[in-house]
Amino acid sequence: MPAKPPRTKAPALSFPLPFTTVDVVIFTVADDALKVLLVQRPGDKEAEPFPGAWALPGGFVNVDVDVDLLACAERKLGEKTGVRSPYLEQLGSWGGASRDPRGWSATHVYFALIPSRDIELAKGANAADVAWFKVEEVLANPRLAFDHAAILQAAVERLRGRVEYTSLPAFLLTEPFTLPQLQRIYEIVLNRDVDKSGFRTRMLAAQFLVEAGHVEGTSNRPAMGYRLADRSAPILFPRTFSPRG
Amino acid sequence: MPAKPPRTKAPALSFPLPFTTVDVVIFTVADDALKVLLVQRPGDKEAEPFPGAWALPGGFVNVDVDVDLLACAERKLGEKTGVRSPYLEQLGSWGGASRDPRGWSATHVYFALIPSRDIELAKGANAADVAWFKVEEVLANPRLAFDHAAILQAAVERLRGRVEYTSLPAFLLTEPFTLPQLQRIYEIVLNRDVDKSGFRTRMLAAQFLVEAGHVEGTSNRPAMGYRLADRSAPILFPRTFSPRG
DNA sequence: AAAATAGTGTCTTTGAGACAATATCAG
DNA sequence: CTGATATTGTCTCAAAGACACTATTTT
Numbered sequence: 001m002p003a004k005p006p007r008t009k010a011p012a013l014s015f016p017l018p019f020t021t022v023d024v025v026i027f028t029v030a031d032d033a034l035k036v037l038l039v040q041r042p043g044d045k046e047a048e049p050f051p052g053a054w055a056l057p058g059g060f061v062n063v064d065v066d067v068d069l070l071a072c073a074e075r076k077l078g079e080k081t082g083v084r085s086p087y088l089e090q091l092g093s094w095g096g097a098s099r100d101p102r103g104w105s106a107t108h109v110y111f112a113l114i115p116s117r118d119i120e121l122a123k124g125a126n127a128a129d130v131a132w133f134k135v136e137e138v139l140a141n142p143r144l145a146f147d148h149a150a151i152l153q154a155a156v157e158r159l160r161g162r163v164e165y166t167s168l169p170a171f172l173l174t175e176p177f178t179l180p181q182l183q184r185i186y187e188i189v190l191n192r193d194v195d196k197s198g199f200r201t202r203m204l205a206a207q208f209l210v211e212a213g214h215v216e217g218t219s220n221r222p223a224m225g226y227r228l229a230d231r232s233a234p235i236l237f238p239r240t241f242s243p244r245g
Numbered sequence: 246m247p248a249k250p251p252r253t254k255a256p257a258l259s260f261p262l263p264f265t266t267v268d269v270v271i272f273t274v275a276d277d278a279l280k281v282l283l284v285q286r287p288g289d290k291e292a293e294p295f296p297g298a299w300a301l302p303g304g305f306v307n308v309d310v311d312v313d314l315l316a317c318a319e320r321k322l323g324e325k326t327g328v329r330s331p332y333l334e335q336l337g338s339w340g341g342a343s344r345d346p347r348g349w350s351a352t353h354v355y356f357a358l359i360p361s362r363d364i365e366l367a368k369g370a371n372a373a374d375v376a377w378f379k380v381e382e383v384l385a386n387p388r389l390a391f392d393h394a395a396i397l398q399a400a401v402e403r404l405r406g407r408v409e410y411t412s413l414p415a416f417l418l419t420e421p422f423t424l425p426q427l428q429r430i431y432e433i434v435l436n437r438d439v440d441k442s443g444f445r446t447r448m449l450a451a452q453f454l455v456e457a458g459h460v461e462g463t464s465n466r467p468a469m470g471y472r473l474a475d476r477s478a479p480i481l482f483p484r485t486f487s488p489r490g
Numbered sequence: 491a492a493a494a495t496a497g498t499g500t501c502t503t504t505g506a507g508a509c510a511a512t513a514t515c516a517g
Numbered sequence: 518c519t520g521a522t523a524t525t526g527t528c529t530c531a532a533a534g535a536c537a538c539t540a541t542t543t544t
Contacts, residue, residue: 015305015307015308016308017262017263017264017265017308018262018265018306018308019262020262020263020265020340020351060260061263061340061349061351062260063260063261063262063263063342063348063349066342067341067342067343068340068341068342069338069339069340069341069351090337090338092335092337092338093314093335093337093338093353094314095265095306095313095314095353096312096313096314097308097311097312097313098312103308104306104308106265106306106314106351106353108338108340108351178523179523179524180522180523195506195507195508195509196523196524197506197507197508197509197524197525197526198505198506198507198508200523200524200525201505201506202505202506205505216515219515219516219521219522219523220514220515220516220517220520220521220522220523221513221514221515221516221521221522221523221524222514222515222522222523223522223523223524224523224524238484238485238505239483239484239485239505239506240483240484241506423496424496424497425495425496425497440533440534440535440536441496441497442497442498442499442534442535442536443532443533443534443535445496445497445498446532446533447532447533450532461542464494464495464496464542464543465493465494465495465496465541465542465543465544466494466495466496466497466540466541466542466543467495467496467541467542468495468496468497469496469497483532484532484533486533
């Protein structure tokens with residue numbers, strides 16, 4: 001790729017390198033709303049950019065610790081939520097001269113889906129600077145650090161887009177879950193009602209759920225519980241949900 | 246994001262930075278086949294990695310020239326093909342300790358679609374080290390530099406996936422083009438036949454084509470020519486092409 | 491006229507959407 | 518029993534798939 005690359009592993013560089021960071025957009029559904037995890041940047045004691053502003057969790061790649069970008073994303077996710085292996089997908093990357101006042105930087109962004117029941121936010125000294133926010137409210141009044149508002153916007157669009165034709169919302173629930181619970185997640189993310197009968201037909205026809213006994217849960221009549229046949233990836237439906245399709 | 250960031254624009258760093266590169270997967274359709282543009286890496290005179298191997302076009306981000314990642318991708322595309330504004334979409338990023346022997350590196354990958362008639366490959370001293378390859382053959386016997394075989398694989402999967410439900414193949418044709426021409430592109434990319442009648446109905450119903458007069462081209466009966474109503478982005482079909490949908 | 495390609499029509503099937511009906515539980 | 522929620526059934530409609538048919542050009 002390069003014309004005149006450095007030769008050593010810790011090179012005396014002949015040209016400046018951009019900063020490399022990884023950020024993670026962590027979604028969950030709680031209180032009937034789609035939420036995103038944000039962290040508050042430290043006050044201006046250290047002359048950091050955007051002091052006190054909320055931002056997506058993330059930070060510099062640590063060349064000595066992270067074997068690759070995915071590992072770095074998993075590390076940052078774990079540090080903030082304690083969650084071990086959620087659904088994690090690469091969203092894209094943002095890079096340029098002006099997104100960070102310290103200089104040319106590029107960030108690799110992942111997005112994660114985690115069930116709200118699985119969460120224990122990072123404890124200890126900086127527990128207070130990690131919190132869930134309603135996506136709707138953050139987007140309506142974005143005051144995020146860096147270009148994180150644009151990144152969040154892209155993540156939500158990607159999520160909504162995928163939900164139209166994939167089984168992604170299943171990753172927002174703990175197993176086993178019921179079809180009405182799953183339908184509710186679809187409705188929350190899509191922000192519209194979904195027909196009950198068609199939903200059930202579609203989900204069961206797609207063959208990605210396996211029965212896991214009845215769940216005597218929150219409602220009057222117990223519902224069948226299901227688990228995912230394959231937790232490694234969502235399945236794709238051949239059609240979109242929306243009407244006028 | 247960072248814990249202890251550098252303070253200046255050309256900082257004396259307290260920790261090592263990964264290399265940042267941009268690579269572009271450039272597709273076209275020619276001779277009834279999907280092709281990808283590759284460049285040959287220089288011989289080992291300069292102790293570069295993978296001497297003589299073929300690679301995706303790309304290289305280091307130039308902090309002084311590229312305002313952002315997209316601009317960098319457009320620059321590299323233009324340098325190799327002379328094409329000015331093709332369809333260009335971010336594919337993803339690959340980064341890790343072992344993909345480049347010189348050290349931890351991360352590459353931001355874009356993929357481009359260009360009509361084969363628009364191309365004039367880079368001329369001059371290094372014209373010979375740029376060439377089109379059949380994607381099928383490269384994937385069958387990958388000997389690309391770095392992790393470019395995996396990247397190409399991902400790009401092809403993305404392209405094939407998108408083609409199932411978008412108007413992307415239109416960006417592989419010069420305007421005006423006919424519906425039979427467009428159908429042929431779909432068939433080449435998908436590597437399967439598509440029904441003529443259904444194809445026409447679908448394309449015209451999607452309202453993204455505008456008539457541009459008859460084209461008295463290659464065949465016996467002249468066909469209606471079309472242009473894209475909006476060249477900025479493909480449109481999405483509500484369903485997939487495949488049977489068993 | 492024959493060949494070749496462009497374009498249309500018809501029939502069947504699949505599955506979504508709407509909505510009504512039934513089933514099973516808690517009180 | 519009544520209320521609430523789960524689950525199923527029915528009817529209609531839109532669009533895909535398969536495939537036959539018609540139209541317009543070149544030779």
